[in-house]
Amino acid sequence: MARHRADDLGDGDKTASSSPTTGLIAALRANAWPDRPRSRVFAVFVLLAYLPMLARVFGEATGRVGSDFLAFWGAGRLVLRGTPWRAYDLVAEHAAQMASHTGQMVAYVNPPPYLFLTAPLGFLSYPSAWLAWAAAGWVVWFLVCRQLLPKDPLVVLAFPGAYLAASHAQNGFVTGALLVGGVLALARSEMLAGALFGALVIKPHLALLVPLWLLAGRRWRALGAGAASALMLCGLSLAVFGPGTWAAWPDSFRVSEVLMAQTGGEFFLRMATPYAALRVLAGPGLVPMVGQAAITLACAGLLWRVTRRRGADAGTGALMLATTAIASPYLFSYDFPFLIQPVAWVLTDARMRGWRPFEKIALVLLWFAPLATRAAALPLHLNLMPVAGAALVAVVASRLGGPSDQSTING
Secondary structure, eight states: OOOOOOOTTOOOOOOOOSSHHHHHHHHHHTTOSSOHHHHHHHHHHHHHHHHHHHHHHHHHHTTTSOOTHHHHHHHHHHHHTTOGGGGGOHHHHHHHHGGGOSOOOOOOOSOGGGHHHHGGGGGSOHHHHHHHHHHHHHHHHHHHHGGGSTTOHHHHHTOHHHHHHHHHTOSHHHHHHHHHHHHHHTTTOHHHHHHHHHGGGGSGGGGTTHHHHHHHTTOHHHHHHHHHHHHHHHHHHHHHHOHHHHHHGGGGHHHHHHHHTOOSSSHHHHBOSHHHHHHHHHOSSHHHHHHHHHHHHHHHHHHHHHHHHHOSSHHHHHHHHHHHHHHOSSOBGGGGGGGHHHHHHHHHHHHHHOBOTTHHHHHHHHHHHHHHHHHHHHHHTSOOHHHHHHHHHHHHHHHHTOOOTTSOBOO
């Protein structure tokens, strides 16, 4: 097969074609678009587009629509009043959130260690806290993740998964920074990597495959540090917030039970997991549970097999994070800032070993997938993010197997 020269992002040859459509297909196959300058310009335009979108979201969040952030802010106010256990009391949480003047209420369900993050929010007014949380989260996440593409920081900064975390003022930046930071730190310090992973006790279902990855890679110190970090955070929260707070936390499970028992509405369209998609298509029952279980086990098996062969490194870390997107039964679009790592890893690997036909346009689509699938979910009455997640897993897994001479267009 003829090889085509390209820059890091794949300029490719410019060849004549019999029609615009044929030329476009040939250019996409040869990974001629987008090149690095166009990628930077595209990222700038995406960032500029976020500004009016975020302004509108902020207006809705501080108006009558409200925001998930109400739960964090209300919990912070209750912690500062010296009653952290009341964060799990729906009546008390509702009363605290009424100071936002939105007329809305969102239940607080995170484990007690998360209260260390919400407590400072209680010092600020609701609008100021919303802005500070979204902006600080984006900055911290970017400072961690820019290491993935140090020469293309705008591609990282403009990642649509980051916009979704900011627009919901949710905790995707925190969990994303911990997951990506843990993968990055593993090459330098297993103890630090484990400590970061252990901090995911604040949202443990996002760490579903982390222990398996570390175990398969024989990273014993990271496993030990992760366990110690999680236990330390739990113990510290027990000491600071009291046993009553831990005793009250299970009360929040009833909220999750009510949400998961829904048979209609938008909840399962906003959820971005195979389980949710199967709930929409097949309704409640065994089909969604068995389907999700099969996908989770398949992801675990793939991750175990590849990591045992290669070890726990950046490549299998990318596979771990990509599989997390479809292996966990409970994820939303604002949870996906961590997907920048597998996307960036594929880009980096392609620069070093060459692009495969149509791989660049596929990567562009996967970069944009969290936002695109979220926007299309309600009109389509189906969230297609699990399809995009499976595609990302396939791309990462295929590269971990090594490109063949017959399928690679060198860059």
